[in-house]
Amino acid sequence: MPDISHLKNLVRLNVSWCPCLIEIPGLGKLTHLQHLGIDYCDSLRKLEKPQNLKEPIKVHFIGCDKLSRRSYREWKVPTTIAMGIDTGEEEANILESILVSGCLDFVITNGRANVQVSDLLGKSVLLYFSTYQSPSCYALFLKLVEAYHEKKAKDEAFEVIFIPFVHDRVAFKKYFSRMPWLALPFDDPRILSLFSKLEIHDIPKLVALGPRGQIITEEGRSLLEAYGADAYPFTDDHIEDMVNSWPEKLPHALHCHELQLTPWVHYTCDGCQEMGSV
Structure with missing residues (x-):
């Protein structure tokens, strides 16, 4: 498919039932896009979301089996649509x-x-x-x-x-x-x-x-x-x-120094180099 980034005022794009379509070059540049149809584009692997959209996009995603769930989340489309469930x-x-x-x-x-x-x-x-x-x-x-x-x-x-x-x-x-x-x-x-x-x-x-x-x-x-x-x-x-809402630092009953909040269960205190876990 050719690059469509020059079609900046495009409002509606329907490429459904294009089984060989792998990506849509320039899609991310279409700031006026309001409707996108890509149903049953079985080979579609990449889908760039347009930035600075003027209006929310209505998207039809059914049957795009090779698109990742991350793509659906980025487009804020329920994954149920990706599973081919009738959303009519x-x-x-x-x-x-x-x-x-x-x-x-x-x-x-x-x-x-x-x-x-x-x-x-x-x-x-x-x-x-x-x-x-x-x-x-x-x-x-x-x-x-x-x-x-x-x-x-x-x-x-x-x-x-x-x-x-x-x-x-x-x-x-x-x-x-x-x-x-x-x-x-x-x-x-x-x-x-x-x-x-x-x-x-x-x-x-x-x-x-x-x-x-x-x-x-x-x-x-x-x-x-x-x-x-x-x-x-x-x-x-x-x-x-x-x-x-969590505090960045907090005391711990098993250690004398205040501990900084991190994602890790185990810690090494910078003050005394003592190791422990919470």
Whole structure:
């Protein structure tokens, strides 16, 4: 494709169904662009976002399998669009697009009661991918239970859904019986579909969805492990505000000198060269 940077007043660009298109040279220079269609550009690998835009851009991204999730985040486009989910529906129905398949339109409680996915619309939801024979899964489970009770007591518009990677029905029942939240039923076909759509390659995994079903972060596990329940609702703005509110230095009960805040657990004191951890 030729460089289009000279088309500075271009308002609408549609290159959908161009399977050989790898990049769009000059796209970043189009400051008046309002509509971009790149559906099913299977080979598209790079997508430069225009700077200093005059108006927000409406983007259609379906079927661009080789674009990274980072590209979607930079364009502030919900990753659900990248997965080929029909976004012609109201935004509030995106969660249904992820969790509903035909007549399978419910999740369950550990008392075996059905809860309609439609009842979860407008809530912040954590998709909890886990199994029962993993120490790391168990460690995350303990943290998640604590955070769930703390946040659920303050915010009813919050829910967790267990997506089980379990091959034994008895083990599933035993594991799920300890959970206060919802789950997809054992051996439900939607489980593999979610693993595929969200590209889940390792567990445990905690994917945070916003009230419209949009993906907030796929790094819920690391955020929960680092910040506990305070990580909720897992948005970048919330995490940034929380971290910025911390003091730059603080005393530590096990060391006589004031310590400066860093990302590291272990430290070497500049004052006395003593080593320790917090």
